[in-house]
Amino acid sequence: MKIVVCIKQVPDTEAYIKINSQKTSIEESGIKYIINPYDEFALEEALRIKEKLNNAETAVITLGAPRTQEALRSALALGIEKAVLIPQEDFILDNFSSAFILAKTVERLGYDLILCGKQAIDDDMAQTGGIIASLLNIPFVSLATKIEFIDNSQIKVHREIEGFTEVFKIKLPAVISAQKGLNEPRYASLMGIMQAKKKIISEIKIQDLGINPENLIKTKLTRLEYPSPRSQGKILDGDLKEAAQKLVKFLREEAKII
Amino acid sequence: MDNIPPFSLLNKIILLSLILISLSIFSYILYDRLRLIFLGKKAKRFNKIPLRIKTLFLYVLGHKKVFAYAYSGILHFFIFWGFIILAVSYIDLLGKAFFLNFKLPILGNNLIYPYFLDLRDFFGILAIIGVILALMRRFIFKPERLENSKEALIILILIFLVVSMGFLSESLRYSLEKNPANSLSFIAKNLALLFNNFPKEKILLYYELSWWAHLIIILGFLIYIPLSKHLHLITCPIAEFFRNLDSPGALPYLDLEKEERFGAELFSDFSWKDLLDLYACTECGRCQENCPAYLTKKPLSPKKVILNLKKELLAQKEIFKPLIGKAVAEDEIWSCTTCGNCQEHCPVFIEPLNKIAEFKRHLVLTQSKFPKELTLCYRNLEVNLNPWGIGYMEREKFVHNLEINIKNKEASLLYFAGCAASFDERNKKVSRSLIKILKSLEVDFTLLGTDEACCGDPARRTGNEYLYQNLAQKNIQTFKNYKFKKILTSCPHCFNTLKNEYSQMGGNFEVIHHSVFLADLIKEKKLKLFKKIPQTITYHDSCYLGRFNNIYDHPRQIIQNLSSGKLVEMTHHHNKSFCCGAGGGKMWMEELQGEKIYIKRADEVVKTKSQIVASACPYCLTMMEDGLKEKNIDER
Numbered sequence: 053m054k055i056v057v058c059i060k061q062v063p064d065t066e067a068y069i070k071i072n073s074q075k076t077s078i079e080e081s082g083i084k085y086i087i088n089p090y091d092e093f094a095l096e097e098a099l100r101i102k103e104k105l106n107n108a109e110t111a112v113i114t115l116g117a118p119r120t121q122e123a124l125r126s127a128l129a130l131g132i133e134k135a136v137l138i139p140q141e142d143f144i145l146d147n148f149s150s151a152f153i154l155a156k157t158v159e160r161l162g163y164d165l166i167l168c169g170k171q172a173i174d175d176d177m178a179q180t181g182g183i184i185a186s187l188l189n190i191p192f193v194s195l196a197t198k199i200e201f202i203d204n205s206q207i208k209v210h211r212e213i214e215g216f217t218e219v220f221k222i223k224l225p226a227v228i229s230a231q232k233g234l235n236e237p238r239y240a241s242l243m244g245i246m247q248a249k250k251k252i253i254s255e256i257k258i259q260d261l262g263i264n265p266e267n268l269i270k271t272k273l274t275r276l277e278y279p280s281p282r283s284q285g286k287i288l289d290g291d292l293k294e295a296a297q298k299l300v301k302f303l304r305e306e307a308k309i310i
Numbered sequence: 311m312d313n314i315p316p317f318s319l320l321n322k323i324i325l326l327s328l329i330l331i332s333l334s335i336f337s338y339i340l341y342d343r344l345r346l347i348f349l350g351k352k353a354k355r356f357n358k359i360p361l362r363i364k365t366l367f368l369y370v371l372g373h374k375k376v377f378a379y380a381y382s383g384i385l386h387f388f389i390f391w392g393f394i395i396l397a398v399s400y401i402d403l404l405g406k407a408f409f410l411n412f413k414l415p416i417l418g419n420n421l422i423y424p425y426f427l428d429l430r431d432f433f434g435i436l437a438i439i440g441v442i443l444a445l446m447r448r449f450i451f452k453p454e455r456l457e458n459s460k461e462a463l464i465i466l467i468l469i470f471l472v473v474s475m476g477f478l479s480e481s482l483r484y485s486l487e488k489n490p491a492n493s494l495s496f497i498a499k500n501l502a503l504l505f506n507n508f509p510k511e512k513i514l515l516y517y518e519l520s521w522w523a524h525l526i527i528i529l530g531f532l533i534y535i536p537l538s539k540h541l542h543l544i545t546c547p548i549a550e551f552f553r554n555l556d557s558p559g560a561l562p563y564l565d566l567e568k569e570e571r572f573g574a575e576l577f578s579d580f581s582w583k584d585l586l587d588l589y590a591c592t593e594c595g596r597c598q599e600n601c602p603a604y605l606t607k608k609p610l611s612p613k614k615v616i617l618n619l620k621k622e623l624l625a626q627k628e629i630f631k632p633l634i635g636k637a638v639a640e641d642e643i644w645s646c647t648t649c650g651n652c653q654e655h656c657p658v659f660i661e662p663l664n665k666i667a668e669f670k671r672h673l674v675l676t677q678s679k680f681p682k683e684l685t686l687c688y689r690n691l692e693v694n695l696n697p698w699g700i701g702y703m704e705r706e707k708f709v710h711n712l713e714i715n716i717k718n719k720e721a722s723l724l725y726f727a728g729c730a731a732s733f734d735e736r737n738k739k740v741s742r743s744l745i746k747i748l749k750s751l752e753v754d755f756t757l758l759g760t761d762e763a764c765c766g767d768p769a770r771r772t773g774n775e776y777l778y779q780n781l782a783q784k785n786i787q788t789f790k791n792y793k794f795k796k797i798l799t800s801c802p803h804c805f806n807t808l809k810n811e812y813s814q815m816g817g818n819f820e821v822i823h824h825s826v827f828l829a830d831l832i833k834e835k836k837l838k839l840f841k842k843i844p845q846t847i848t849y850h851d852s853c854y855l856g857r858f859n860n861i862y863d864h865p866r867q868i869i870q871n872l873s874s875g876k877l878v879e880m881t882h883h884h885n886k887s888f889c890c891g892a893g894g895g896k897m898w899m900e901e902l903q904g905e906k907i908y909i910k911r912a913d914e915v916v917k918t919k920s921q922i923v924a925s926a927c928p929y930c931l932t933m934m935e936d937g938l939k940e941k942n943i944d945e946r
């Protein structure tokens with residue numbers, strides 16, 4: 053059983069995001085990066101499956117800048133056995149091209165189960181898992197909240213939708229994207245961190261996969277903009293009657309809703 | 311000796327055999343127990359010898375800490391000294407049995423000996439009084455901290471028998487000899503009157519019987535010592551001699567590069583001193599009586615931790631098995647607020663807190679098993695360098711519009727605001743006020759702003775030594791780029807960590823807490839208060855300021871300068887202060903078991919009827935306000 057987890061390093065949710073001067077990306081300085089939180093559920097699930105089945109092998113891959121090694125290192129510290137970095141180099145990629153590269157890498161590593169997060173919290177595309185599955189022509193279940201093994205070739209996947217739980221039975225290999233609630237991610241032990249320091253992170257170059265990303269790009273990001281600032285809330289003072297009068301006046305004259 | 315025949319050869323042989331047999335049993339049991347200590351790790355306890363010798367005099371012979379509880383102190387002092395003097399007299403007794411002309415060195419001198427006998431009688435009586443006081447305490451007053459063990463009763467009866475049998479045989483001897491030169495013992499002289507009408511042979515018979523009975527009780531007692539909690543007779547002086555002389559606020563350093571095992575899972579992960587402590591515990595229960603976790607009905611009693619570990623050590627011997635889940639439960643470990651009451655009040659300097667801390671380290675670093683709320687706290691510390699998880703870039707926002715020269719490497723004072731003062735709304739008011747004071751006095755100070763990281767206390771106290779060391783290292787590196795002479799802190803946790811713990815990692819800085827800083831300014835008349843407030847105030851001692859750093863008076867001096875009202879103390883104050891419940895990373899964990907610690911403390915505040923409760927710690931401030939709010943009382 054080969055499990056491959058795709059993880060992405062994303063800016064911390066608390067980071068101050070500044071658009072760079074070309075307006076095509078964000079300023080990296082001062083940003084702290086974390087593993088995409090949904091990918092942590094995917095990692096945890098891989099570890100749990102490994103602990104349950106005794107023949108499972110786990111690998112983690114990421115496509116990104118050299119700094120994304122930290123994310124891989126953290127995944128190794130949790131207990132994932134193998135880590136692969138696909139350096140993004142200077143390519144400007146979109147969802148399709150990224151997923152294509154990931155799919156090719158997974159093919160090379162061998163796979164029975166591919167796990168990823170439901171979406172990356174930076175650009176929220178929620179596409180990668182689906183595209184990988186299509187490219188590999190295998191089943192995809194998004195937003196999984198529970199994965200059960202029937203046997204080595206079949207799994208049941210639960211996903212929560214408004215008012216229901218859907219349960220899918222699918223044949224492996226497959227791609228599953230993880231949603232909050234799938235599990236409770238663990239915290240790396242120091243033992244794990246120490247062992248991870250000694251492990252080797254292998255690299256697979258985009259060119260070595262026989263890919264020219266330029267030919268794959270289907271969408272192009274042209275500009276990033278800040279949302280328009282929210283205007284300040286208004287507090288109407290005075291007693292009940294006065295405030296009500298002010299409110300009516302405001303709704304009529306300024307907001308022009310009544 | 312006219313009337314008492316000297317010991318026959320046969321008697322001497324019997325006596326010698328009895329002594330040798332009991333000494334062998336005693337030594338064997340003692341060896342069998344104490345050898346386990348050497349299975350522990352190394353500990354640096356051979357430094358500061360003069361101080362250690364002082365400990366022997368002050369705390370062992372002088373009972374300084376035992377006297378913290380007056381009743382127990384007195385009774386123990388009587389029994390302890392009675393024992394020492396009697397032990398010497400037993401050497402005299404046995405020596406005389408073997409050699410007719412035996413004399414104790416120095417004490418046996420004809421001029422001194424009579425006084426020695428008087429002293430012996432005097433201390434014998436004290437010991438009996440001690441025993442009676444102890445029996446009264448155990449069977450009439452029955453404090454909760456003491457359990458009525460059979461052991462304790464046996465020991466008290468044995469002490470009583472040893473002393474009284476000694477008196478009996480001594481007085482019988484006196485009535486036979488009537489030789490004042492041989493015995494000036496006043497007890498013997500007076501008790502001997504009782505036997506005036508007895509026939510000589512009877513007295514002789516009784517004398518011999520009582521002599522042997524006395525001897526057998528002594529030897530029996532000897533064997534019982536290492537078998538019972540009275541092993542502490544032997545282990546306490548040693549444990550006290552080797553006590554921790556480093557700052558009580560510093561947890562032991564863990565070398566993450568060199569060590570292969572982190573924290574304690576097995577007995578072999580503890581130091582020999584930790585294992586010795588298990589044998590030194592007197593079961594007095596003072597630690598338990600002051601433990602906020604125990605007092606709020608959580609599953610932790612520091613006394614139980616020590617005793618269960620001792621029991622387990624004796625059961626496991628040298629085949630070490632995991633302790634967590636067996637001798638100590640996980641919820642016990644996580645109930646500890648690291649308030650330091652147990653070590654503060656232990657009469658023999660045992661540190662249950664540090665043993666619990668080693669278990670936490672093992673759980674976090676090796677097993678990664680801890681209350682799940684801590685995961686978030688750790689992540690927040692890793693990424694944003696504060697337990698709240700607010701973006702690290704926000705750290706300096708609280709000083710907005712105060713016009714301070716942040717990150718000024720030349721300033722002579724560094725105000726290390728800490729996380730609470732930088733991110734928590736209520737505590738920002740405190741740090742802003744402090745900054746205003748500094749500004750008004752034109753102090754040359756600066757802040758680290760976004761270069762500041764959490765001091766690491768929440769990580770260290772919950773066992774995450776790795777995260778702590780990363781944070782500490784980061785701060786130490788930053789500090790070294792600055793030229794300040796002193797660091798000012800407002801949080802007692804930062805204060806303690808920077809002052810007592812950073813030195814373990816090469817960060818030696820002068821650190822001052824704002825309560826001391828302000829009290830000094832007031833004393834020097836540099837800081838003047840224009841108007842006094844009229845309210846009565848009660849002061850809540852923070853664990854990390856008080857017990858761990860001995861700062862009790864400075865905050866009170868400030869209060870007295872601030873208010874014309876009275877300063878009233880709560881039921882628990884100074885070194886007995888009750889924890890607010892937030893220490894030891896508990897601020898970041900849910901308090902699910904037992905009663906809420908902060909509510910219990912708030913009750914004490916309410917009882918003082920004071921209008922203001924003052925605190926010098928941001929965590930305490932938060933907890934006290936929450937506690938009082940829940941009791942529908944307004945904060946101040």
Ligand SMILES: Cc1cc2nc3c(=O)[nH]c(=O)nc-3n(C[C@H](O)[C@H](O)[C@H](O)COP(=O)(O)OP(=O)(O)OC[C@H]3O[C@@H](n4cnc5c(N)ncnc54)[C@H](O)[C@@H]3O)c2cc1C
Nearest residue numbers: 058059114115144145168169171172174176177178179180
């Ligand atoms: C600030 C910012 C800067 C960017 N800079 C660049 C750039 O310089 N060059 C460039 O080509 N693109 C850049 N992108 C685009 C980005 O790399 C792709 O859009 C992304 O790989 C796919 O979109 P998503 O993250 O929304 O994926 P989603 O489809 O939302 O992600 C779902 C899941 O797919 C997996 N996954 C996604 N991406 C990766 C990955 N890279 N490696 C492994 N697993 C992954 C994860 O499991 C993730 O949870 C940038 C995006 C942002 C927000």
Ligand code: SF4
Nearest residue numbers: 601646647649650652
């Ligand atoms: S440190 Fe405080 S809470 Fe922990 S065991 Fe000791 S007395 Fe109890």
Ligand code: SF4
Nearest residue numbers: 591592594595597656
């Ligand atoms: S640890 Fe100390 S205070 Fe606690 S019971 Fe033992 S001797 Fe007493």
